Amino acid sequence: MKAIKTNIVVLFLLLGSMMHAQLQYNDADINFDNLLYVKAAKQYESIVQKGDDSQHVLQRLGDAYFFNTDMENAAKWYGVLFSKYENILSPEYAFRYVHALKGVGNYKLAKAIMKIYTQKLDTSDFTVDQLKNNDKALDELLNRQPQFYISNLAINTPVADFGPMYYKDKIVFSSSRDSLKYETRVYEWNKQPYLDFFMADTNDLGSDLAEVVQFSEILNTRYHEAVATFIPEGNVMYFTRNNYANKTLGRDGEGTNHLKMYTSQLQGGEWTAAIEVSFNSDAYSVGQPALSPDGRFLFFVSDMPGSIGGTDIFMVEIHKDGSFSEPRNLGPTINTSGREMFPYVTEEKLYFASDGHLGFGGLDVFESELGRNGFETPNNLGKPLNSNRDDFAYIVNEASQRGYFSSNREGGKGDDDIYSFQRLEEACEQTVKGSVIRKANAQPIVNVIVELVSADGAILGKTSTDPYGAFSFENILECEVAYEIRIAKQGFLSNAAGFNTTNEKDFVNTVPLEITKELNKLIVRENGVLKIKIDNIYFDLNKADIRSDAAQELNKIVEVMKEYPKMVIKIEAHTDSRGSDRYNETLSDKRAKATGSYIISQGIETNRIESAIGYGEKVLLNQCSNGVKCTNEEHDVNRRSEFIIVRLQ
Incomplete structure (x- = not known):
């Protein structure tokens, strides 16, 4: 994710992690602390070329590229850092190195670093799936069958376009395009214009956007506005903006300008001036709002006290009088020591972006089912929706399984682009395994011939039991279909057992059978x-x-x-x-x-x-x-x- 989303993404990541500048690196550290990573990276590289490869310089150099999502250079300099200081580095740097390696597609080395740090993390409070030694889980993720067809939208520009949200029959999104302003102001990080809200029409299929117009002159300011959500009636919105009031940026005691959440109402066809929500603070960031479908609950992202990681997803209940309950952290099932961001909520699921759960590198999109006891273990949505770059801001119409997401992956039109997707119906596939024991003594029987038979009597597969009496078939079975297992062995009576597959994806049916002597x-x-x-x-x-x-x-x-x-x-x-x-x-x-x-x-x-x-x-x-x-x-x-x-x- 590049510089244009700094106040939306990177400010969250950096809070609490800035190091005190050392006098000898004063200029570079000042630029780094002011988020001017491109300039700072060049300065740190110059320091290294002069012979200073201290831990501070190498960490800052790697971070300058990492925070600007230049993963190739980040991986390069983190590699130098690890070669010299591996034994004294914190898990956070292993986490960033793994992400940088995944970002350039070096999954082999990423897994090796994960393996090295698994043991160290046993005594660390820094808990993310990215640093767990689980080769099998990562390989399964890399080899997972794709579920999405994605398409880059025609409205994307060479600058940042991201954060789509449904608004009536249109889409509201954030962009750095500056075509509607006479005077172009640029953000110093990457010389792109600040983010504003824009609105676009959808086509009949809901897969592309057109007719882009400015969303609201009242709400768009000289600084960043991004990531909006609307109540079902469409006349109240919540959105993210820099801490900006009375034409002045608000800052904390260390001079950091945080993000805040604002709300506005539609009156007489115009949006009213933005008002802060009550749980904002000058000391931390609050933003990226998402409303539940009934409008009762407001989900958002923050690094407020009580956060587990860099940024967490919180929720509040909206009372009838418009006030809010106390913010509640969604807890460790959802939030990690990494970043959880860009929530979107449907009747059934929570979708969000994370770099703490196991993924391909950068932010990946995850889904979590809403169960009886809250949101369940998140599931990575896999490729091609997720890539080795940042993938985020996923919204979907559950009925049609069409929607939009944002990504800065290679092959796009610029910085962040908006993509449409069609989620394909995942084939419901199952397998079967079982065992054969002798009825007389419950002992396993080896070399029993086992056949998998379809409902019409066709033999689909044939195998034999191992020394433990176990058998399995590689055949992929359809869901909610009847099958039969037949067994035979010389000197024993033949036997059979029928079973019906369920509608559960990737379920393994277990069929135990008994065999008796003739x-x-x-x-x-x-x-x-x-x-x-x-x-x-x-x-x-x-x-x-x-x-x-x-x-x-x-x-x-x-x-x-x-x-x-x-x-x-x-x-x-x-x-x-x-x-x-x-x-x-x-x-x-x-x-x-x-x-x-x-x-x-x-x-x-x-x-x-x-x-x-x-x-x-x-x-x-x-x-x-x-x-x-x-x-x-x-x-x-x-x-x-x-x-x-x-x-x-």
């Missing part, structure tokens, strides 16, 4: 009774010992019970009718209990076997009872062990 095919229903069905287990003649072939079958029971950890069974052992009834009952009971003991020995809890009872020949499955002649095969039908499921879940 052993649950052994669960059958016979005559209305749920059982685990295995091949017959055999015992040696007149014995109840578990043979190895029987153990292999019983292990299937164990696996099924592990797959269903809440399953409870009862064991029934049966014989054929050969032999005495008592003998058969006694032997089958021993075999049932031996079977139960084996299952318990394999890790199944005792209470999960409700009973193990031998019934001998009491429950035959055919006609082969005592005295009935049957073949061996017919008798074998009655020799069996049954595993009846009492409870499955």
Whole structure:
């Protein structure tokens, strides 16, 4: 941001940061303290060329270029400063160096400086995102998908044009153009005319401006007027001006002319003489007003006592009698140790410019949602709206997502230019990830084949689970659409789970799935009774010992019970009718209990076997009872062990 906005921007930045001039640099320091940075920079460079590269001179030299937004020279001299005095420099100078580096596109070195100073900031009151070592966040910002189409306006001039604001069906803005005055007065900083208010018509699309005229001869003075806001009815305005009354500039005890906020009313088609708001002061600056849509709350920028950084955003409530509540700082969610400026408020959001939140360099535009507990964490609006120069004074029609902002980026027509924009509807995109565990023991399963399937059955992606049972897809999913995840693995039953994406942008859907062994095919229903069905287990003649072939079958029971950890069974052992009834009952009971003991020995809890009872020949499955002649095969039908499921879940 260049000199023409000095009273709007740089005066805020400098307050409280001026160093006492040293006698040997008297002329340069006087020019610097009087904001004549171009002249001061040349003088400081001459001092360096004569061999004086003291910390004071290098800091002032870098600052002279930085405050005049000559980032190439600022980065150069801050670089020399850091090479000699890095260990004794305050975080503010790291902050300025990072901004200067970003301003020339050297993000690699900027990140390195951020990394160096992250640790130092742990014990510093100077808190800005620009000095946090967060490579990932900066890279994400640099690679973010653009949301804006921007256009430089035809009305821009080689001097400063900035600070647009809606006024009825027109736009009021500030400019250094001096075409309507017979006598041109220039501001010594950069030899441009002082700022005045102008008004322009909008076209049907609201994307360009035309027919520029002076806004008000009464309100435009010989000094700066800039950044206006209007109540909904359009007959009351608030704006920023130099502390100027009775044709005299007001100054504080150190001779600084601060900014003040004024108000004026429209009466009989003319704006009345400006009146100061009650919370102005000669000791600090107040300006850059913005009204809430209902006109009840007035937001503004100040460095008044209680500020967190160089300039903060405050708000007051406007009472029915026109008086104001006490100013309230918006707090650390919005304000940083850097500069927060140029607020604009809609029904849903606060927009503002900041160099304290993470950005591309210079001022960037941020938006903050209005939540239940106030304004939420700001979001950088990204490129191309933001650049490595100053981008600020953003206003928008939320319904059409069209609006205007200001920037001194390269490629403009002069100093600050006004740009129109169309905010593009951001695509609502989501992704999906998940995990697969075995139902029996909640352990992750590796190498499960996972498919992402659309609502019409098309396979959109295919992957497999890692050793932790996790999977993810890179596919971009549409919002508010149905999808399905299918899983398969040899030896296990296939499974699937559907999910619906929401309308939340960049949301990651999580889909957990369970998989079970194919052993649950052994669960059958016979005559209305749920059982685990295995091949017959055999015992040696007149014995109840578990043979190895029987153990292999019983292990299937164990696996099924592990797959269903809440399953409870009862064991029934049966014989054929050969032999005495008592003998058969006694032997089958021993075999049932031996079977139960084996299952318990394999890790199944005792209470999960409700009973193990031998019934001998009491429950035959055919006609082969005592005295009935049957073949061996017919008798074998009655020799069996049954595993009846009492409870499955």
